[in-house]
Amino acid sequence: MMSEPLAADAVMVEVKDLTKSYGNVEAVKGVSLLVRRGEAQFVIGPSGCGKSTFLRCINLLEEPSSGSMRVGETAIEFGRGHRMSAREQARFRSNVGMVFQQFHLFPHMTALQNVMEGPVTVKRVARAQARHQAEALLAKVGLADKRDVYPRHLSGGQAQRVAIARALAMQPRVMLLDEVTSALDPELVGEVLEVIRQLTFEGMTMIVVTHEMAFAREVAARVVFMDAGLILEEGSAEELLDRPRNPRLQSFLRRFRN
């Protein structure tokens, strides 16, 4: 499934002038973004600023209205005259891992089966091999002992860690994390952040939408601030969070301090 290896500092995700409209409402108004291989790109911004929509555009859960995008070697154009077949879309998504705010684990499958499902059904990996990999991934997120447990018996933090393992099982070129700690009780946030921190150390390319500013400061390679469907400022975590220039970003961060 994996194609040509990329150079270590290669651009893994390249988004150009991406827009997404719902009727007359433009939720994403022309966003461009470069994410290098192994980088954790954070996206912050107020609720409703379009950051989640933007993220969902990257794995085509929302179909962008115009613009273009490249993930690894796969380039896509959006807009009139550019329609992807269902098979092309599915193939593209299989290379992009997605973790949702509400986990969305498959309730009729155990933790292990949830993690095996993608490789077995989509990639046609042999069951034994998929099981082996899934067990390793569950161990990695600290849930080896929960392999035969159904999602309804998992805490929010555990469920989200299984969901991360499920996305990793597809060996994606990039992971998209959509406010993955926002639905968790405060005491469960830490265990999920710990898994994400570990992924950044391992050099997983990630685009992370979050409200966890302290976490962003700690692990983000780059941060962009989105407001009203546009990227208003971008830079290193330090630049953006400690020396914000844009007044909207300044007032946004002030609300977080208080």
Add this chain to the structure above:
Amino acid sequence: MEYSWDFSIVFLRPGNWARGFAVTMVYAVATTVAGLVLGLVCGMVMLSRHTILASPIHGYVQFFRSTPLLIQIVWFYYALPVVIGLNIPAWLAAGLGLTLYMGAFSAEIFRAGIMSIDKGQWQAARALGMMPVQMMRRIILPQATRRMVPPFVNQSVLQLKNTSLLSVVAVPDLMYTGTLLVSETFRPLEIYTALAVFYFIILYPLQRLAKLLEQRDDV
């Protein structure tokens, strides 16, 4: 009020009862199965984005859910042969109404069952790179089926009781057998009471099954 009950007359025509029971069961099973298949197909069309195909199906489902079954049966029996100018056999005409009725309700159960699955499940399946067929087979149907089984069993119970309406077009089912016996013996109280007991004996186990399925808690 003096009324001397005499239940012995109920057992006057054992052969007729046996035949009535067989006819009722055959119609119930055949029209339920055919209706389920029809409902499955219609439900899938209703869920698809083919509006050209889906709108007539929606019309059919709404129409059959909103009109009395008795009229449907009578209409198929008497009016359909006139309308299509074909002499379809009486047994088929009678069964057609029941089948379309079951089909309409099944289509709605099927559609509602699929729609009841959380949007997040579809998104998670899609995000893994599943094709629509894989998504249905691996993620949506296994969850939806469990939710659809109790309403399907309930609808089948109703369907078996509804076969009693076939007696108005002289299909010799349990009800028809009873009605004939009433006109012979002038003992409607005993015979209808016995009929109720017959239907109860057939349907009580099914009801229990539906209850068990509702209480099942493996998801």
